[in-house]
Amino acid sequence: MPTLPRPRLPAFGPLQMVIAIALLLLVLFAYAGVQTARQQHLLAQQQHEVELEVARLNQQIAELEGLREYLASDEYIEAVARSRFGLVRPGETAIVVEDHTTDEEPLVSGVPDREPGERWWEALFGR
Secondary structure: OOOOOOOOOOOOHHHHHHHHHHHHHHHHHHHHHHHHHHHHHHHHHHHHHHHHHHHHHHHHHHHHHHHHHHHHOOHHHEEEEEEEEHHOOOOOOOOOOOOOOOOOOOOOOOOOOOOOOOOOOHHOOOO
16 A cells, blocks of 8 residues: 655745744734824814814804994993983983783773674674
């Protein structure tokens, strides 16, 4: 019976060691590059969000400064004095309109109150 040759294990010499180390380094550099790109993308997104927030806050600041200027203006002070305190300028006459209607009085003058179930024309013209 003939003997079969034993399969030889591949030799792991210095060349294969250099290739294995080079592949390992290549994989590590690729992983680091992907992580750096991912981190850079996340930072760019955060920067964009912060820039939008800054723009929104600048707009709000401008609106508040405009409101502050209006509240400090003579126009606003005069409007408050007229509406809240009833003040008038010299030479003007203040007119106060009072409402004397009550719930007991009819809303339309000259129209008598209707009885429940009575039609509106019956209240005006009688039955």
